[in-house]
Amino acid sequence: MSTIEWHIFLLLEHDEKVADIREQFPLDRGTTQSVAVELGIKHPTYPGTNIPCVMTGDFLVTLQRPQTNSLTMVDAKSTREAEDIRSMEKLEITRTFGDGCGIPHHLVFDSMLPQNKVRFLEWIRAAALTQEEEQEHGDFYATHKERLLYDLTTYRRTGSLSQYCEKYDIQTGSRDGTGLRAVRMLLQEHKLLTDLSQPNPTSIPVSMLKPRITQGLTLVAGA
Numbered sequence: 001m002s003t004i005e006w007h008i009f010l011l012l013e014h015d016e017k018v019a020d021i022r023e024q025f026p027l028d029r030g031t032t033q034s035v036a037v038e039l040g041i042k043h044p045t046y047p048g049t050n051i052p053c054v055m056t057g058d059f060l061v062t063l064q065r066p067q068t069n070s071l072t073m074v075d076a077k078s079t080r081e082a083e084d085i086r087s088m089e090k091l092e093i094t095r096t097f098g099d100g101c102g103i104p105h106h107l108v109f110d111s112m113l114p115q116n117k118v119r120f121l122e123w124i125r126a127a128a129l130t131q132e133e134e135q136e137h138g139d140f141y142a143t144h145k146e147r148l149l150y151d152l153t154t155y156r157r158t159g160s161l162s163q164y165c166e167k168y169d170i171q172t173g174s175r176d177g178t179g180l181r182a183v184r185m186l187l188q189e190h191k192l193l194t195d196l197s198q199p200n201p202t203s204i205p206v207s208m209l210k211p212r213i214t215q216g217l218t219l220v221a222g223a
Helices: 003-014 028-038 079-083 083-102 117-127 140-154 161-172 178-188
Strands: 018-026 056-063 070-077 105-109
Touching: 003 018, 003 056, 003 070, 003 105, 003 117, 018 161, 070 079, 070 083, 079 083, 079 105, 083 105, 117 178, 140 161, 140 178, 161 178
Parallel strands: 070 105
Antiparallel strands: 018 056, 056 070
């Protein structure tokens, strides 16, 4: 992904209304050719050839609705591309294609993105376990996440997030960074909520972390 595509992906991924994200979704070439003729725009071709290429949308997003899901297309561009006539022509083909399919099209420029939120989301997403990573035991982080949720739900805490997590590591005899990583995982999972527009995540008051108690969630002290 380009940088702007990656940033949009982070925002979409964290949006609970988003059920599915498909990147570089191919558009029916016959239809885009017909649209190009209708608009009087030259259809893009593969480099060095006259062969019409298969056009794509940066993202095809499935949104959850009360009665039924719906689709929307999102294209990402840098602000300087707004001045590129050819780039805008191709986007017009994509937009018109979407209109014909009943799919709304959204064009997002990098200047429109909430940069603090993007950086916050990058920070919490980077805490995810990798396939190669081994935990101290099978439910190591699951246990710490449940314990942190209980603690933050039951007691009023003060100080910054980093201060709270440092104390948590000491109190639980965990290696440095365990509590903070578990908090980041909980934020990624929407089990903890906070203001994601804050510029420095570790400096936010721990009181800004709001546990999200869902039906069926059991919190056990010392679990």
